Amino acid sequence: MTMSRVSAREPGESAARRAGERRADLLAAITAAPRGLGIRALAEATGIHENTVRFHLGRLLDDGLVERQRGVSSGPGRPPLTFVARRDREGAGRDNYELIAAVLTGLVDSTSAEPGVLAQEAGRVWARRQAASRSDVQGQGADAPSGWDAALDELTRVLDDAGFAPELQSAPDGATVRVHNCPFLSIARSDQAVPCGVHLGLMEGVLEAAGAPGTVDQLVPFVTPTLCVAHLSAQDVT
Numbered sequence: 001m002t003m004s005r006v007s008a009r010e011p012g013e014s015a016a017r018r019a020g021e022r023r024a025d026l027l028a029a030i031t032a033a034p035r036g037l038g039i040r041a042l043a044e045a046t047g048i049h050e051n052t053v054r055f056h057l058g059r060l061l062d063d064g065l066v067e068r069q070r071g072v073s074s075g076p077g078r079p080p081l082t083f084v085a086r087r088d089r090e091g092a093g094r095d096n097y098e099l100i101a102a103v104l105t106g107l108v109d110s111t112s113a114e115p116g117v118l119a120q121e122a123g124r125v126w127a128r129r130q131a132a133s134r135s136d137v138q139g140q141g142a143d144a145p146s147g148w149d150a151a152l153d154e155l156t157r158v159l160d161d162a163g164f165a166p167e168l169q170s171a172p173d174g175a176t177v178r179v180h181n182c183p184f185l186s187i188a189r190s191d192q193a194v195p196c197g198v199h200l201g202l203m204e205g206v207l208e209a210a211g212a213p214g215t216v217d218q219l220v221p222f223v224t225p226t227l228c229v230a231h232l233s234a235q236d237v238t
Contacts, residue, residue, distance in 0.1 A: 017152070017153055017156045017157075017168055019056070019160065020156045020157075020159070020160040020165070020166050020167065020168070021167050021168065022046070022048055022052065022056050023056045023059060023060060023160070023165055024165045024166065024167040024178070024180045025046045025048065025167075026042055026046060026048070026053065026056055026057065026060065027060060027065055027066070027085070027165050027180055027181065028180060029042055029045045029046055030042070030060075030066055030083055030084060030085050031085040031226065033084075034084070035082070035084070036069055036082030036083055036084040037082055037083060038080050038081065038082050038083070039053050039054060039057070039081075039083075042057075042083070057083060060083075063163045064086060064163075065085065065086060065163070065165065065181055066083045066084065066085055066086060067083070067084060067086050068081055068082070068083060069081075069082055069083075069084055070082070101184065101187055101195075102187060105187055105191065105194045105195070108194050109191065109193070109194065115193045115194050115197070116193040116194065116196070116197035117197065118197070119193065119194040119195070119196075119197030119198045119201065120197040120198070120200050120201035120204070121201055122197075122198060122201060123197065123198040123199065123200065123201025123202035123203075123204070123205060124201040124202070124204050124205035124208065125201075125205065126198075126201075126202060126205065127158065127201070127202045127203075127204070127205025127206045127208075127209060128205050128208065128209050130158065130209075131154075131205075131206065131209030131210070132209070147212075147213075148212055148213055148214055148234045150210060150212075151206070151207050151210035151211070151212030151214070152168060152170070152175055152212075152232075154206055154210050155168075155177070155203060155206045155207060155210075156168050156177075158202070158206050159177070159179070159202075159203075162183060162202075163181060163183045164179045164180075164181055164182065164183065164199075165179065165180040165181040166178070166179055166180070167179075167180060173233060173234055174214065174217075174231065174232045174233040174234045175232045175234070176229060176230070176231055176232070177203070177229070177230040177232065178227060178228075178229050179199075179227065179228040179229070179230065180226065180227060181226070182195070182199070182221075182228060184196075184198070184199070188221065188222075192221050196219060196221050196228075199219060199228075200216060200219045200230075203216045203219075203230060203232075204216050207232075213234060213235040214232055214233055214234040214235050215232065215233055215235070216230055216231075216232055217231045217232065217233050218230070218231045219231075
């Protein structure tokens, strides 16, 4: 499946959404260059200003999605610094969270007749709790922005914070979320039921907590080896 990237940006598009799309663009460019790209090359490839590239590279480094390496020098002096996609990003993180995730996934699989359904509900619960915690910290409550656009902004922020590298594509009747990095990738490659269930439930929980008039119709895993796509529908509210 191929889908064209949306280049036009809505005037009211949130900073969180734009940041997520820029990091997705940078990650895609880096992933497509096995030998790595420098800051100037990334700026040219994505059309993002060099200072902004540096900022988002810091986030991608913190999330463990890319790493620095020395490039090949074309003359005297220190070799240029380049950035490459982490080859082990589908493996263990800084701590061995993969191990506990695998253990818990195995438990869900062995004790539930419908592990995907249970995982989906777990994702919803987590998203609701995160939304409640954020509202308490920020003191938003009933004054928080609402509606479909606000819910999409919040969904993009949550997915970006969780390391999914989301890219949102709005449509008149809904939206598509292209996920360029799956934090559960190593587990999902062997069994999609639990990790994809958590991912689906997480998105549903965010929309529900935001009071969004819409649903997650479908989550399509591994459209490509590094891309999952979620299809969302907005509902008319009269």
